[in-house]
Amino acid sequence: MRRWLMALVALNLLGLLLLVFVYPQFMVAPGPLEGGHAELETDCFACHAPLRGAQPERCIACHALADIGVRDSHGAPITRDKPLTAFHESLLENDCMSCHYAHRLPPLSHRDRQAFSHTLLATAVRERCESCHRAPRDKLHDKVDTGCALCHVDSHWRPASFDHDEYFKLDRHHDKACSRCHVDNDFKRYTCYGCHEHQPRKVAAEHREEGITDIEDCAGCHPDARESHARKTPRPRKTSSERAPALMQ
Numbered sequence: 242m243r244r245w246l247m248a249l250v251a252l253n254l255l256g257l258l259l260l261v262f263v264y265p266q267f268m269v270a271p272g273p274l275e276g277g278h279a280e281l282e283t284d285c286f287a288c289h290a291p292l293r294g295a296q297p298e299r300c301i302a303c304h305a306l307a308d309i310g311v312r313d314s315h316g317a318p319i320t321r322d323k324p325l326t327a328f329h330e331s332l333l334e335n336d337c338m339s340c341h342y343a344h345r346l347p348p349l350s351h352r353d354r355q356a357f358s359h360t361l362l363a364t365a366v367r368e369r370c371e372s373c374h375r376a377p378r379d380k381l382h383d384k385v386d387t388g389c390a391l392c393h394v395d396s397h398w399r400p401a402s403f404d405h406d407e408y409f410k411l412d413r414h415h416d417k418a419c420s421r422c423h424v425d426n427d428f429k430r431y432t433c434y435g436c437h438e439h440q441p442r443k444v445a446a447e448h449r450e451e452g453i454t455d456i457e458d459c460a461g462c463h464p465d466a467r468e469s470h471a472r473k474t475p476r477p478r479k480t481s482s483e484r485a486p487a488l489m490q
Contacts (some may be wrong), residue, residue: 272345277313288343300337306330326373331366359395367395384419387426412463433459 262371281287287303288295303314305421306329312318329335340357359367370389376382385391392403404412409431422431433439439459448456460473 274343275345276343278343295338297335297337300341301335306332307337328362328366328373331363332361333363334361370395384417386420387428391428409463411462412465429462 261322273279278288282333290296290299305312307327308316310319310327311331368388368390370393392401394402409415420426421435422433424430424432434441434444444456448454453462464472
């Protein structure tokens with residue numbers, strides 16, 4: 242009797258195991274599929290490999306990396322009010338499931354999923370913000386023709402890490418291109434000797450009358466354009482790497 246009972250239990254377990262492979266959408270699927278994947282509702286193995294879960298290779302078989310965000314899996318152009326940028330070709334690793342999940346309910350097993358991070362991109366692409374992002378068009382950014390990394394980091398775009406007022410307050414008389422003071426767009430250095438009022442010989446003579454001989458760090462004493470606001474005691478001289486934010490590594 243006991244032997245028959247064990248055989249019956251084993252037979253039932255075998256039947257359940259077979260059902261898992263024959264009808265996985267009923268036996269183990271964690272809820273219906275979303276969006277365009279709904280048409281694969283009864284074809285779990287289009288995305289999943291038996292006993293190994295969803296596989297990136299099966300995703301790429303339908304979603305060509307160069308077309309993601311541009312064309313759907315049938316090759317038809319994707320129309321959106323705000324078009325997506327195709328960047329998946331530049332990912333360091335094709336691990337689709339680390340960011341994407343197609344079912345409406347939580348996964349059966351815990352797996353860390355993360356929001357998109359720029360660290361997933363190849364370094365050469367990560368440093369070319371304009372390859373994915375539209376350059377801002379405003380009064381400040383129109384004057385800057387160097388990389389975004391001078392003021393921004395890709396982990397959190399806002400707020401920008403640089404505040405020009407901390408070094409020198411720009412007024413209507415200093416509404417010039419950045420390269421006027423930062424020669425060759427070297428933002429770790431600056432010079433005031435680019436205007437007719439700030440000729441080295443004239444500035445040196447005027448400061449000698451005040452007993453001032455160190456005239457290299459103008460902003461150390463002059464935080465803005467008004468001469469009446471000049472500091473009697475200059476602030477501590479900053480090194481070149483401290484005068485502007487370091488470029489992101």
